[in-house]
Amino acid sequence: MARTPSTMLALGTAAPDFTLLNPATNQQVSLSDFKGKPVLVAFICNHCPYVVLIKKEFAQFAKDYQAKGLEVIAINANDVVNYPDDSPEKMAEDVKTFAYSFPYLYDETQQTALAYQAACTPDFFMFDAEHKLYYRGQFDDARPKQEALVTGKDMIEAAEALLAGKLAPENQKASLGCNIKWKEGNEPVYS
Secondary structure, eight states, rough: EEEEEEOOOOOTTTTOOEEEEEEETTTTGGGGGGSSOOEEEOOOOOSSHHHHHHHHHHHHHHHHHHHHTTTEEEOOOOOTTGGGGGGGHHHHHHHHHTOOOSEEEEEETTTHHHHHTEEESSEEEOOOOOOOEEEOSSSSOOOOSSSOOOHHHEEEEEEEHTTTTTTSSSOOOOOOOEEOOOTTTTOOOOO
């Protein structure tokens, strides 16, 4: 587990499109299915302690903000050969266990993670209705083995501002988590 910060992709960047499998439903889901709607794309996985710490609160955040008009999509891009806890079958179990109200997609080729310059789990990208990057950064200040409570404070502030038509928060802190488990030869070099 290498503590890895998010790359902090430039605000205003257009969301790269994708079509990925949702193992819980065996259906394909595309970003274009959410055209004209604000959307949060979250790179997560099953086993990372940083994700495990926030799963319950993230699931609640998603339910709350989907009801307010923010679409939520989660993507797992980890190498499941070397990290079988992140397999599609285990992903479907996580959907049930945590009652995810959003599609949890499998990025088998890792091309979607590369297109988003995702670096860690969790890594969050919130896009406006035109799918331009509005917020990228942490869920909140909570980290494994630290005192901070999981509140979703940063994500809630960003979602509230976006849905109210306000400017993006100026202070956007990089997310921190385990590095994405890249397949050999896929390791990115982000500038």
